[in-house]
Amino acid sequence: MITLHGFAQSGNTFKVAFMLRALGQRFETRFVDFMHGVTRTPEWRGATNEMGEVPVLDDGTRRLTQSGVILTYLAGKHGRFLGASDDERFEALRWLFFDNHKLTSYFASYRFMKAFGPTAPDPAVMAWLKGRLDNAFGIVDRHLQGSTFLVGNQPSIADFSLSGYLFYPIEESGYDFPSRFPQVGAWVERLRALPGWADPYTVLPGERIAPKW
Ligand SMILES: N[C@@H](CCC(=O)N[C@@H](CS)C(=O)NCC(=O)O)C(=O)O
Structure with missing residues (x-):
C-alpha cells in the first residue's frame, strides 16, 4: 500500500497526489499537522523526515521525500510522465x-x-x-x-x-x-482537465482554512 503524508494546504503534497491519481494508483493519506508545528518537532523529524518536510511517500518499505524525487520515482516505476527520450x-x-x-x-x-x-x-x-x-x-x-x-x-x-x-x-x-x-x-x-485531477481540498487530509490576511 502507498501512504502519502501531508496536509490539505500543501501544494507539494498535492503534486504527488495528482500524479498518483493520474497514474490510477490507489493510496491512503496520513495527516501531518504542519499548521501546529508537527514537522518542526524532533520526534517527527527523527521518525519520519529529517528534513522536516512533507510530502513523504511510503511505498511498501521504501520511504521517499522531496516531491521531485517522489515524482521521478513514480514516473520510473510506472513508465509514464518521465519524458519520451x-x-x-x-x-x-x-x-x-x-x-x-x-x-x-x-x-x-x-x-x-x-x-x-x-x-x-x-x-x-x-x-x-x-x-x-x-x-x-x-x-x-x-x-x-x-x-x-x-x-x-x-x-x-x-x-x-x-x-x-x-x-x-x-x-x-x-x-x-x-x-x-x-x-x-x-x-x-x-x-x-486531465484524468485524475481533483480539488486539493477534497483529496488531501486536513481542514480548509480561510485566508487570514
Ligand atoms: N522541496 C520540497 C519542499 C517541501 C516543503 O517545503 N514542504 C512544506 C509543506 S508544503 C513543509 O513541510 N515545510 C515544513 C517547514 O518549512 O517547516 C519538496 O518539493 O518536497
Whole structure:
C-alpha cells in the first residue's frame, strides 16, 4: 500500500497526489499537522523526515521525500510522465529544479504569509517575493507560448511539479496569475482537465482554512 503524508494546504503534497491519481494508483493519506508545528518537532523529524518536510511517500518499505524525487520515482516505476527520450527526461528535470528553487518555493512562501501566517505579512517582504514570482511566472509563460505542456506534447513530472500550488483558490495568495500570465492560466486549465485531477481540498487530509490576511 502507498501512504502519502501531508496536509490539505500543501501544494507539494498535492503534486504527488495528482500524479498518483493520474497514474490510477490507489493510496491512503496520513495527516501531518504542519499548521501546529508537527514537522518542526524532533520526534517527527527523527521518525519520519529529517528534513522536516512533507510530502513523504511510503511505498511498501521504501520511504521517499522531496516531491521531485517522489515524482521521478513514480514516473520510473510506472513508465509514464518521465519524458519520451533522454533529452526530454533531462528537460523535465531542468524544470523540476527550476520549480523547486524559483516558482513553488516563492509562491508557497507568498501564499503562506498572505493566508496562513501567524502575523500580518510584512509589505516589504511581500513586495520582494512578488518580484521573484513575477520573474518566474514570466519565464514559464513565455515557455508555454505555442506548447501544450512544459516538455514535449505530453504531460510530464514537470507539469505536476510546477502546477502543484496553482489549483488553490486565488484569494489564498492574492496573486492573480491567470490574468497576468494567460499562457500559464490556460496550461493550468489543461492540467485540470486531465484524468485524475481533483480539488486539493477534497483529496488531501486536513481542514480548509480561510485566508487570514
Ligand atoms: N522541496 C520540497 C519542499 C517541501 C516543503 O517545503 N514542504 C512544506 C509543506 S508544503 C513543509 O513541510 N515545510 C515544513 C517547514 O518549512 O517547516 C519538496 O518539493 O518536497
